[in-house]
Amino acid sequence: MSDDFDLGMFQSTPDELIAKKPDQTGCPVTGIAAEFEPFGDAYIANPFEFFRRARNEEPIFYDPKSDYWVVLSYDDIVDIFRNPEAFSAALARHPVTPLCPAAAEVRDSLNISIEPSLVDEDPETHRAHRKVFGDAFTPKRVNEIEPQIRKIVTDYIDRFVDDGSADLVSKLLYEVPALAIFIFLGAADDKAAMVKQLGSTRVVVNWGHPSETEQVDMMKDIGKHWTFTKNLVDNAFENHGDNYLGDMARLHKADPEKFTVNYLYNVMFLMQFAGHETTTQASANGMRALLENRDQWEAVCMDPSLIRNAVEEILRYDSSIFAWRRIATKDTKIGAFDIPKGSKILMAIGSGSRDGKVFADGDKFDIFRKHEKKHLAFGNGVHFCMGAPLARLEMQIILEELSRRLPHMHLVAGQEWEYIPTLAFRGIQKLFVEWDATRNPAN
Numbered sequence: 001m002s003d004d005f006d007l008g009m010f011q012s013t014p015d016e017l018i019a020k021k022p023d024q025t026g027c028p029v030t031g032i033a034a035e036f037e038p039f040g041d042a043y044i045a046n047p048f049e050f051f052r053r054a055r056n057e058e059p060i061f062y063d064p065k066s067d068y069w070v071v072l073s074y075d076d077i078v079d080i081f082r083n084p085e086a087f088s089a090a091l092a093r094h095p096v097t098p099l100c101p102a103a104a105e106v107r108d109s110l111n112i113s114i115e116p117s118l119v120d121e122d123p124e125t126h127r128a129h130r131k132v133f134g135d136a137f138t139p140k141r142v143n144e145i146e147p148q149i150r151k152i153v154t155d156y157i158d159r160f161v162d163d164g165s166a167d168l169v170s171k172l173l174y175e176v177p178a179l180a181i182f183i184f185l186g187a188a189d190d191k192a193a194m195v196k197q198l199g200s201t202r203v204v205v206n207w208g209h210p211s212e213t214e215q216v217d218m219m220k221d222i223g224k225h226w227t228f229t230k231n232l233v234d235n236a237f238e239n240h241g242d243n244y245l246g247d248m249a250r251l252h253k254a255d256p257e258k259f260t261v262n263y264l265y266n267v268m269f270l271m272q273f274a275g276h277e278t279t280t281q282a283s284a285n286g287m288r289a290l291l292e293n294r295d296q297w298e299a300v301c302m303d304p305s306l307i308r309n310a311v312e313e314i315l316r317y318d319s320s321i322f323a324w325r326r327i328a329t330k331d332t333k334i335g336a337f338d339i340p341k342g343s344k345i346l347m348a349i350g351s352g353s354r355d356g357k358v359f360a361d362g363d364k365f366d367i368f369r370k371h372e373k374k375h376l377a378f379g380n381g382v383h384f385c386m387g388a389p390l391a392r393l394e395m396q397i398i399l400e401e402l403s404r405r406l407p408h409m410h411l412v413a414g415q416e417w418e419y420i421p422t423l424a425f426r427g428i429q430k431l432f433v434e435w436d437a438t439r440n441p442a443n
């Protein structure tokens with residue numbers, strides 16, 4: 001695959017390498033495709049309205065404007081996830097908007113060596129790497145940092161609990177997941193905010209419509225983040241701690257054939273990003289859904305044993321990644337449609353997770369829904385999110401502590417929901433709540 005398509009994370013000119021547009025005869029370029037505006041205000045504010053109609057009317061369609069085949073039904077998405085030989089993940093982090101020459105120049109001047117790593121790796125090498133890095137991501141490693149994550153969450157809540165109002169994103173949800181992944185990896189937590197800041201434009205540069213200035217700035221930030229990551233890994237080789245990165249350093253020393261040092265730089269670079277932006281945004285969307293469904297928020301406050309299931313419902317209903325990409329490695333099929341080699345595929349996983357064939361009344365938020373972890377928030381198949389147990393734990397702790405300390409909070413009425421327009425990531429940027437601080441439960 002990689003030989004055919006140079007889709008590196010920051011490559012700028014893939015389009016000539018990607019499929020010739022389908023012959024329009026017989027291909028499903030239809031009314032729904034004409035309405036598909038993935039960067040339009042209405043879609044960004046609420047893609048689910050479009051998903052519902054498209055799922056019913058044309059669950060697979062080709063959109064000539066974006067040159068994506070858009071796939072909306074649960075079964076078709078799962079089939080794609082489960083067939084990595086035909087549908088490569090190489091496209092996963094490729095910039096949706098080609099890099100401008102100025103940003104490409106900065107990229108070429110950087111001394112970094114990005115290579116496909118896990119999320120965008122081809123099957124042969126992915127299988128071996130996933131075995132090593134996935135096996136080391138043990139429940140023990142995740143669960144042992146539970147007390148530290150809880151302490152961080154309570155410390156952050158302490159800072160604003162008496163204020164009577166807060167933006168939960170900036171006061172809590174923005175930083176906590178970054179700190180959690182830092183503890184997990186074994187990085188000094190005083191650098192978490194810096195790394196979060198360095199990665200802040202990556203969502204828009206890889207999956208959105210960035211300005212040239214944003215592209216150039218992100219490339220400079222990439223350089224700084226790479227240097228930080230490289231130092232982190234090099235130090236772990238000198239002094240491996242009792243944490244995930246320490247485990248990987250020990251594994252490499254014991255058997256350097258398993259993965260190269262550069263590959264380890266890459267995985268750590270990936271995880272520092274994948275490990276928090278996603279959890280921040282899913283938690284924010286989830287708190288909004290709970291507070292908008294006041295009876296369900298009160299149920300959670302009365303009975304914290306509901307929280308585990310509530311987290312699954314949040315991930316199903318409005319997770320942070322609502323669409324993900326693949327590219328066809330050969331002429332193939334999705335359902336009845338012929339898909340030429342090189343076609344870019346957009347799997348609307350937010351649609352699949354609401355498909356009525358699998359989730360009754362799928363557009364309804366219902367924390368009492370019986371969950372069998374079928375939703376697609378973490379993908380499915382060989383690339384299934386490696387950090388899912390950590391993400392679930394963090395979301396659970398955040399809900400436990402917020403419902404315990406601030407059960408009487410409510411949404412500030414009339415606030416507008418702001419999203420960064422991207423093809424893949426979805427998360428409210430602010431979440432204003434208020435409460436009567438004189439009624440705070442005793443801690």
Ligand code: HEM
Pocket residue numbers: 081089118119120130181270271274275276278279282319320321324377378379380381382383384385386387388390391
């Ligand atoms: C709510 C939070 C999260 C969501 C919604 C999420 C979602 C996803 C999705 C959709 C994928 C791609 C799956 C595929 O291509 O089949 C993925 C992959 C991945 N995620 Fe997450 N993720 C979250 C949190 C995390 C955390 C906390 C980590 C921690 C390190 C993490 C690490 C990874 C890695 C390493 C991969 C690549 C796995 C592979 O390709 O083998 N994620 N995630």
